[in-house]
Amino acid sequence: MGKLIYLDNGATAWPKPDNVHQAMSDFYRNFGVNPGRSGYDLAIEAEQTVSKCRKQLTEFFNGDDPERLVFAYNATDALNQVIQGVLCHQGGHAITTNLEHNSVIRPLWHLLQRSDIDVTFLPFDKDGFIDPDDIRRAIRPDTKLVITNHGSNVIGTCQPIAEFGKICKERDVFFAVDASQTAGVIPIDMKAMNIDAVCFTGHKSLMGPTGIGGICVAEDAVIMGTRWGGTGVKSALRFHLEEYPYRLEAGTLNTMGIAGLLAGQEFIESRGGPEAIHKYEMELMQKLWEGIKDVDRVNLYCAESLENHIPVLSMNVEGFEATNTGTLLDVEYDIATRTGLHCAPLVHEQMGTDKIKGTVRFSMGPFNTEEHIDTAIKAVKEIVQMSKGWTRSLNY
Template sequence: MNHNRSFIYMDNAATTWPKPPSVIEAMERCMLESAANPGRGSHTMAVKASRVLFETRKRLSKLFHIANPNDIAFTLNTTHALNLAIQGLLKPGDHVIATSLEHNSTRRPLEALKRTIGIEVTYITTDAKGVLDLKQVEDAINERTKLVTAVHSSNLLGTILPVAELGEIARRRRIRLLIDAAQTAGVLPIDVTAMGIDLLAFPGHKGLLGPQGTGGLYINPEIELEPLLFGGTGSKSEEIGQPKIRPDRYEAGTQNTVGLAGLAEGVRFVLNETVETIHAKEKALTYELMEGLQQIPGLSILGPDVGQERTAIVSFLLEGVDPSEIAFLLDQQFGIAVRSGFHCTPLGHQTAGSYETGAVRLSPGYFTEKSEIESVIEAVKEINVTLTARA
């Protein structure tokens, strides 16, 4: 893909960019032809809008191996999906097991429920590279354990957690498994049945290559969540309570039809390319980036070593240098967009030993070019030389 741009985008872990041109075309077409309220009318344009939503559910179901597309509730993003899952499932006195790699989108709802309704949360600490001890998870389960929740891949370390093994434990112990797929949806194979995932929270704007303001939550048909929002659904309008039927129960209000049209096209792109192809390319770029950065004196990379499985996330520290200064120089002097700071995962930084400083995060994507990786390595080298000389 010809980017036609004068800068290098290395912040795909936050939002992927650029998007396939077909995603933009699908959104424009939807705005022109089918941007009425889905499920709120029987006229031609409203029916077209409803078809946009159903087609998006069908494609997501194919990607995640979900039997019934109506078990997917659309949300604004992964954060919204995680809140729906956590607040909709847990009751006073329930016990939850989470990991020390969780994003604040999981941690904060859990901590809020600790304060408000008295749930109990056990955080299983991984090692500094993000390796999870499954025995610790199993040992933490008690008679009140309702949920195990885990990020599929750390947005700081790139570590991939053993979801299928967690699913096996959860099934055997008759508890539910919630997975945060913010960094893996569209990048790693996900089969909710084979992996034992009861609740899958995913974004539309990252690996699925759709626009911001899109995402969803897969809800196992055996699970009945309390809705996060109440309101109009276009169905059972004569009833005072929220309807029981899916997905209406969890989708009060007008949906982002135009955005979901873009998401449908992003998912189509992923299905055609295959997640295996996407991951293989991103992994190769990531290893090349790591190998180059490792040659820089005083630079340390967080997470798994080169050659070990990981997502396309490379977080690093330069000894004695504030990560925010590195990010500023990369942006202002070299035109390279990165992310510095705590990445909304203070637990992850505590685990990695970078809590005092934060880190610089580089995240190539499927459309990143080899020449851009080389340019990033050279830019970090030059910054290191400059800052070293200044010191």
């Protein structure tokens, strides 16, 4: 890893655990054939890896049935399938929030342009949380979908999804959760939380590779298929199969990604499970927060307290655009962060940070250390000093 300090785990977890590299390589070398299409031994072995991963992830989310754990390319793909699969065939009203990533905003926006649907975007409060009562009030007789972020990829706040789920259950509205930032660090119990669909991505806290994600679909949740093709079974039929997992899967699966995702689960277990990883990462987050929160001219966003947060912290140095701070962190200190709008423009519009080109985001992972955070704190303090001389020329 050299001397790079990687604090951009919100974009993707990096580095990946050794066992993930190993499992992917072993799988592809030994069983890299197409599963579910043939009866020879290798194909059966490959299918077993896929089935095992479906089973483990279903248990992980406390879903109902491993067959209803469907694989997608990533969270974006999973969210598109849920949004279109719930709304396309029936129209109606959807409720979402200003905290969403573009992988929720854009599918909804495109449906808004093309079809007869309506969308309500709920604002968050000053601390970055959605009031469950706002969801309750926003539900109308024609509301078909509530879709919310679990952990914000910009401000790190973690929403009370169990409360959202309870309201949706009472009002018989489909409840979908974007768990991109939380799956692997915050336990999600679909049954206890009344969630109809959890959309996840493999490459963040689930510690797997890119190119794999999916949806865990509850037993009685209805999502129509929105793409069709080969499944390897019942090939004579003109129609795509309605049964799971085929209903939402078409074409050859990313089996190597699935093998990596399965190994990611093993890594999480080896570190004591999601709660233990979260605890470790939040200790680093706390250290960073304490180190910079009182520094003059450092602005933190929705971080008065770190309760109900994931290890994602957005900040700016007053007078500096986010990119200036990010570039200095990179060039002068070898610290990788993410700057800008983080694909979540409504968060910034609500906070006013869209006018200063977003924020600098620090996001911690299981391979970060206290030394990394010490360096980041020192860097931020020095950048504040540097910025004093530069602010006038930057003109804001």
